[in-house]
Amino acid sequence: MDAKNLAAFARGQASGGGSSGRRVDSDYVFHELTRSICPSCKMVIDAKILLRDNKVYMSKRCSNCGPFMALVYDDARAYVSFARFNKPGTIPLAYGTRHDEGCPHDCGLCPDHEQHTCLGIIEVNSACDMDCPLCFADAAPGFSLTIEEVEQMLDDYVRTEGQPEVVQFSGGEPTMHPRIIDFVRAAYARDIRFVMLNTNGKRIARDDRFLTELEKVRPSFYFQFDGFERETYRAIRGEPDILEEKLRALDRLAAIGLDVTIVPAIERGVNEHEIGRIVEFAIAHPAVRGITFQPAFHAGRHSTHDPMQRMTIPEIVRLIETQTAGKFVASDFVPVPCCFPTCNSVTYAFVEDGKVTPLPRIIDVGDYLDYITNRIVPDFSREIRTALEGLWSSSSVAGSDASNRRVAISCQTCDLPDGLAINSIAKNMIMIMLQDFMDPWTFNQKNAMKCCKEFLLPGGKQIPFCTFNTVGYREQARAQLNAMEPERRRARKEGRPYEPKPIVFDFGDKRAR
Numbered sequence: 316m317d318a319k320n321l322a323a324f325a326r327g328q329a330s331g332g333g334s335s336g337r338r339v340d341s342d343y344v345f346h347e348l349t350r351s352i353c354p355s356c357k358m359v360i361d362a363k364i365l366l367r368d369n370k371v372y373m374s375k376r377c378s379n380c381g382p383f384m385a386l387v388y389d390d391a392r393a394y395v396s397f398a399r400f401n402k403p404g405t406i407p408l409a410y411g412t413r414h415d416e417g418c419p420h421d422c423g424l425c426p427d428h429e430q431h432t433c434l435g436i437i438e439v440n441s442a443c444d445m446d447c448p449l450c451f452a453d454a455a456p457g458f459s460l461t462i463e464e465v466e467q468m469l470d471d472y473v474r475t476e477g478q479p480e481v482v483q484f485s486g487g488e489p490t491m492h493p494r495i496i497d498f499v500r501a502a503y504a505r506d507i508r509f510v511m512l513n514t515n516g517k518r519i520a521r522d523d524r525f526l527t528e529l530e531k532v533r534p535s536f537y538f539q540f541d542g543f544e545r546e547t548y549r550a551i552r553g554e555p556d557i558l559e560e561k562l563r564a565l566d567r568l569a570a571i572g573l574d575v576t577i578v579p580a581i582e583r584g585v586n587e588h589e590i591g592r593i594v595e596f597a598i599a600h601p602a603v604r605g606i607t608f609q610p611a612f613h614a615g616r617h618s619t620h621d622p623m624q625r626m627t628i629p630e631i632v633r634l635i636e637t638q639t640a641g642k643f644v645a646s647d648f649v650p651v652p653c654c655f656p657t658c659n660s661v662t663y664a665f666v667e668d669g670k671v672t673p674l675p676r677i678i679d680v681g682d683y684l685d686y687i688t689n690r691i692v693p694d695f696s697r698e699i700r701t702a703l704e705g706l707w708s709s710s711s712v713a714g715s716d717a718s719n720r721r722v723a724i725s726c727q728t729c730d731l732p733d734g735l736a737i738n739s740i741a742k743n744m745i746m747i748m749l750q751d752f753m754d755p756w757t758f759n760q761k762n763a764m765k766c767c768k769e770f771l772l773p774g775g776k777q778i779p780f781c782t783f784n785t786v787g788y789r790e791q792a793r794a795q796l797n798a799m800e801p802e803r804r805r806a807r808k809e810g811r812p813y814e815p816k817p818i819v820f821d822f823g824d825k826r827a828r
Contacts, residue, residue: 343367346395347761350418353377354622354755357787358824359419362759366391372623373757385622385756388657390629397656404430404653404765407475411775418760419786420822423776424475424769432777433653433767435472435479436513437465439498440487441793444517447552449580451615451752451784454487458796461803461813464773465498471775473505482771483537485513490525499532511576513537515552516564530571537607538565540577542589543596550585550618551611569602576605576746581626583611590631591638598666598745605746612754614784622756628660628749635747643747647673651748655762661748671745753781774817792818 344366351362351373362375364387371388388394412423421427443454472479482502489495489512502510512534518525519536540561541551549555568575579586579593590608597603610626611617629645636644643662651659664673753759758781766779770788773796778788795818806813 343372346371350760351375351758352419352755352786353380354383355380357755359760364759366395373759383622383756386625386627387757387759388629389627393629394657397650400650400652400656402652407431408477409475411471411475411777416822419763419779419782420820422778422782422788422820424779427764428779429765430653430767432472432476432769433480435476435482435769435771435777436485436780437468437482437498437771438485438487439465439489439492439495441796442491443486443488443515444491445488445515445552445554447616449551449582449611449617451612451617452485452487452789453615457793458800459492459803460773460796461806461815462494462497462501463813464815466501467815468771468773469502469505469507472507472771472777474775475777479505479507481509481511482507483511483513484534485537488515488517490514490518496528496532499534503532510534511537513539515539516561519567520560520564526567526571529568529573533573535604536568536573536575538575538577539580540565540593541579541581542586543592544586544589547586547589551580551582565600565602569600573602574604575602576607577603578607578609580609580611581631583624583626587626587631587634588638590634591640594635594639594643594747597747598671604744605748607748607750610749610751612752612784613756614752614754615789625757628657628751631749632660642671643673647675648747648749649675654767655765657751658762658766659748659750661746663744663746665743666745667743753785755785758782758785772818773815774819776818776820787822788820791820795819 346364346366349362349364350359352358353360353375356377356379358377358379360375360377362373365372365374369391370386371391371394372384373387374382374384376382407424407428410424410426410428412421412425414425414427415421418425418427424432437460438452440459441452441454441457442459443450445454447454469482472482484495484498484502486492489498492498495512499510499512514536516536516538519529538561539552541547543558545555545558548557565575565577577593577597579590581587581590593606593608597606608631610628610631611620613620613622613625632645632648643664647662647664648660649662650656651661662673662675664671666672753762763779763782766781768780769777770780770783770792771777772792778792783789783792795816799816803813
C-alpha cells in the first residue's frame with residue numbers, strides 16, 4: 316500500500332468510511348488489538364491485527380509520525396487456525412528483572428514473560444569481516460567480550476534454565492574472536508547440551524589451524540547461505556563472488572564430521588526463486604542437517620523496502636512445495652508450539668536412497684499431541700509425548716543427540732523406511748524450519764511475550780530476539796559495550812581478569828501513552 320492509499324485507509328478508519336449517508340462494511344475483519352512500536356520514533360503504540368483477502372496486516376498510528384501498515388502473514392486462515400498449537404509456556408527457574416515499566420521495557424526476563432529461554436544467544440563481538448547490506452546486528456568494530464564476561468553470561472543462563480539446551484555464539488562474526496574456542500569449551504563445561512557458532516564461513520574456508528581446533532571441540536554451525544547466484548550475494552551480502560568460499564567451508568566441515576544448519580535470508584525480488592535449489596542442496600550435502608529459512612526482516616542495516624510486500628512464512632512454504640515438485644508440501648510443516656505458533660514452522664524428513672519422507676506423513680501430530688490442554692492422548696506414554704513435543708521445539712537442532720533420541724523414541728509408533736538404524740538417524744534426517752522475526756513495522760507485543768530466543772547480556776539480562784532488535788535495546792547495549800572496550804584492553808594488556816559490568820537500559824518517554 317503506497318503512502319496515498321495508506322492515508323486514505325487511515326482517514327476511512329477515522330471518519331467511519333461511509334458515504335451518501337449509508338453504512339458500509341469494512342473490507343477487513345478486525346481480529347485483535349495488541350501493542351507495537353512506531354517504526355520511526357519507537358514509541359509504544361496500540362496496533363490492530365486485520366484480516367483482508369486471506370492476508371494478515373498490522374495497522375497502527377503514531378500521534379507524532381502518522382499511520383503505518385505492514386503485511387504480517389500471507390495466510391489468514393492458517394494464522395487464525397494455528398492458535399490451537401499455542402501450548403502453555405515453561406517458567407524459567409529465575410527472572411532477571413522486575414515487572415516495573417511494562418512490556419516491552421522490562422526485559423531481562425521479567426515475570427510477565429510467558430516462556431523460558433530455549434535458545435540463548437551471546438554476541439561475542441561486534442566486528443565482522445563482511446559488510447552486508449542486510450545485517451540486523453549492524454556489525455561494525457566496537458567491542459570484543461572477555462572470557463570473564465562470557466562465563467558470567469553462561470553461568471546466569473544455567474541459573475535460569477538449570478540445564479540449558481542450546482547456546483549460540485554470534486556477532487559480528489564470532490569466528491574472528493581470538494578466544495572463540497575457549498567460549499565453546501566454557502559452554503560445554505557447564506553441561507549446555509548444544510553449542511552453535513553463527514558464521515559466514517570465511518575463516519573456516521581459509522584457516523587450517525582453526526579447522527583443527529573446531530574438530531577438537533565440535534560445535535555445530537548456523538551457517539549463512541542465501542543461494543547460488545552472484546546477484547543474490549551482491550544484493551544481500553555485498554560480495555557477488557563469495558559462493559565458492561562458502562562451498563569450500565561446508566566441504567571442510569563435512570570432512571571432519573561437523574553438523575551445519577544453513578540459513579538463507581529470503582528477500583523478495585532477490586532470491587525467492589532459489590528456495591527449491593537450496594532445499595535440494597541441503598538434502599544432498601553431507602554436512603547439512605537442516606535449513607532455517609528467514610524471511611528478511613528489516614531491522615539494523617537494510618535496504619529500502621515496502622512493508623506491505625515483505626516475505627512471510629506461508630509464501631516460502633508454497634515456494635518450497637512448487638520448487639521441489641512436491642517433495643515437501645504445505646501440510647508437512649507444523650507450527651512450533653513453544654513460541655507463538657505463527658513465528659516458526661518446521662518439518663523433519665527422512666532421506667534414504669534419494670527418497671524424501673516428511674515425518675508428518677507417517678506421524679499424525681494432531682493424534683499424538685493435544686496442544687490446547689498440553690497432554691498426550693492417554694494411549695501413549697509420557698516418554699513418547701516428551702519425544703514428540705521436543706521434536707517440535709525451538710531448542711531442537713538438526714543433527715543433535717537430543718533430536719535423534721526424540722526421533723528414535725517416536726519411531727516406536729510409526730513405520731520408518733526399512734533398514735534405518737537408530738544410530739544413523741542423524742545422517743538420514745533433514746530439518747526445514749522457517750523463522751519469521753519481527754521488525755519495527757511488524758513488532759507485536761503478544762508474540763514478544765512468548766519469545767524463547769533471547770540475547771544474553773553481561774549482568775544477567777536476557778532480551779527476546781525481536782524486542783532486542785526493534786525496540787532500542789540493541790542500540791543501548793552496543794553503546795555501553797563499546798564504552799567498556801578501553802578497560803577490557805587494559806585488563807588484557809596487564810594480564811588481569813576483567814570485572815564484567817551490567818548493561819542498564821533507560822527508555823525515557825518511549826513507554827506507551
